[in-house]
Amino acid sequence: MRAPDRFLFNTPDIELWPAWLLRARGNHDARLLARARFVLRRKHDGRYLAATVDEGLQPLLPRWTRERGVDAALDMLDAVLATPRRPPGASATLPLDRLHERLAQLGVDGDYGARTGLPRVAEPTRLALAGFDRYRRPLWLTAAAARAWQRMQAAAMREGVVLEAISGYRSHDYQLGIFERKFARGQSLAQILAVNAAPGHSEHHGGQALDIGAPGEPPAEESFERTHAFAWLQRHAAGFGFTMSYPRDNPHGIVYEPWHWRYREAGTES
Structure with missing residues (x-):
């Protein structure tokens, strides 16, 4: 059985949260979070965008793929999922451009x-x-x-x-x-x-x-x-x-x- 993920991965607009740490905001969310590993969470208001489950990314918000910064978040997610036993690379810092x-x-x-x-x-x-x-x-x-x-x-x-x-x-x-x-x-x-x-x-x-x-x-x-x-x-x-x-x-x-x-x-x- 996989040990619970204990890292938050951060991009300028979207965070990757371990799903087990998040509270469901409805029955649909609860069913999905129970099976998910990570949730893409919008930083400015905390809304859940999508969750990673065995069959792939499942939406939690309509049109989530149009969100600002989603490409950076998906790149981070790919790196995280490609290194299942340890976090990818050394921690760096995000730009201060905004x-x-x-x-x-x-x-x-x-x-x-x-x-x-x-x-x-x-x-x-x-x-x-x-x-x-x-x-x-x-x-x-x-x-x-x-x-x-x-x-x-x-x-x-x-x-x-x-x-x-x-x-x-x-x-x-x-x-x-x-x-x-x-x-x-x-x-x-x-x-x-x-x-x-x-x-x-x-x-x-x-x-x-x-x-x-x-x-x-x-x-x-x-x-x-x-x-x-x-x-x-x-x-x-x-x-x-x-x-x-x-x-x-x-x-x-x-x-x-x-x-x-x-x-x-x-x-x-x-």
Whole structure:
């Protein structure tokens, strides 16, 4: 029996998700997902396009072959299916060629990166399943960050400290959606940028950052700094390669985020 696939494969517009991790959105989807290995999932709204089953690709959305970026997704799928025992090649990063389009859509000026000191962050072409977050959603990180997170979480648990993942990898499209939802609630661009980096500039895009919480604590709140989990992270996180990205009075204009930690492999530049 095949072991469950534990990698997400990423293209600019479409993701290849292991079908066993997705929730069916109707009886037709449920029957197809039960037999599928991968699902092509549109990034900007999460819609399922098609599923791979033994007899080939089966549609989940009408006219899915006309979707933007479908050729790149099918090329990635061919590479994945041709290497059944391991992921194809080394993980690379996706181009940043549509970043200006996303920023202009939000009204973010072209000097944002230089002004804040927040670099542009490309999305990886492959992410590993690092477990599940507080809400039972799949937690995606780079393979190295996933291993480090699992080791750190287990070490904390041995000392009676529970570290919960709140969120990990987020695509540029997902970040854009955060801004759109906050605009709809009446927030201004300045208010949003104080809490969320502009699309293309969030550390979450790179698959090496995650937000961490503790049981009973609200997510992404400054009160996290008063928990045993935060005290444990201050003492031990560096030993696992994690550092807090946005301390008080950081130079990027981001509010103090004691919950946001990023993994850096030994020997890599920050």
